[in-house]
Amino acid sequence: MPKRIRGTDNRVLRVCRLLNRHIGDDPRVDVLTVAWRVTFEKAYPRRIVRRIAGVRVPYLSLRDLVESKRTGRAQDAADLERLGKNH
Numbered sequence: 001m002p003k004r005i006r007g008t009d010n011r012v013l014r015v016c017r018l019l020n021r022h023i024g025d026d027p028r029v030d031v032l033t034v035a036w037r038v039t040f041e042k043a044y045p046r047r048i049v050r051r052i053a054g055v056r057v058p059y060l061s062l063r064d065l066v067e068s069k070r071t072g073r074a075q076d077a078a079d080l081e082r083l084g085k086n087h
Contacts, residue, residue, distance in 0.1 A: 035060070035068035 045073040046061040
């Protein structure tokens with residue numbers, strides 16, 4: 001069970017519990033303002049929003065995700081291959 005963080009509400013805690021159930025005991029969330037060549041300002045208007053346990057969660061668009069993975073790092077190349085975007 002995650003610790004209560006000042007300013008959070010029950011919806012955020014429900015998302016944490018949901019993540020725990022589906023991806024393990026120690027879910028990690030990366031919050032970035034720049035991902036390689038993709039800036040927040042460019043990516044935000046193209047974001048995709050889904051609801052998880054009643055909380056709106058924004059994600060990078062596929063276009064921005066692919067662009068953010070063009071780093072030359074081995075893990076990012078593997079991610080691009082899995083996405084079918086290895087060119």
